[in-house]
Amino acid sequence: MRKYLIPILLATPLSVAVPAFAQPADQLPGYRGLDRSANPALRAADEKLIFDTVRQYGSRERASAAFVENGFTFYGRDDLENAMRRFNQAWILAPDNPEVYFGFAVVLHDKGKNCDSVQQFEKALSFNRYVRGMAPDAARVMALCAVDDQKMSQEDRERLLARSDSLYAEALAREPEKGYVHASMATAYYWRGMYAQAWSSVKLARATGGRLPDQFLRFLREKMPEPV
8 A cells, every 4th residue: 555645745734724614525524414315416426436337346345445645636736625525425425434534634734734633643543554644644734723712621632642653663673764753753753842842853864864954954953053
């Protein structure tokens, strides 16, 4: 299975979210609970999707995997609208596919909805199936949400950051590309104001093949000089 990694962002963690009212149903994860079976046209469209894709791929699970793959292709092109459409179609085909929720999460993240993204990551993780690349991305978004949500209680913030740390530990134990994990941790530590730890992660990222943009390193140097 290919891995899908959230690009390391360089900007402030404060979100600029797209208002939910401006989005059609197919731009919301799982159509935001819309009962599609209650609408004859939507029900017929979903039944046709299932029939056609099962005939092509052999099962709903394989069809869902193909639509997830296509969704991440659109995501890689920064086409978030078509990515979300494909992830929603994959959800119709197999709502127990954790990579569907991984897809929802990365699109929400790129729309600046970090805490909504956390909810989708938690759903993906609840299936207890390790998906390559998902743990470090989930850990990073959890750190962003903890920093981003000014209304979050201190207890909830600490709980979320502990969850992030736990997922990073799991990623370091299981991910084949340690450099990506350390680079992700560097950005998470930066947003948490833990600049010494960020530099330690930068050093480990460099040692394990990870890459960090020069702009991020400039930001970090502005907060704390690079240790010699």
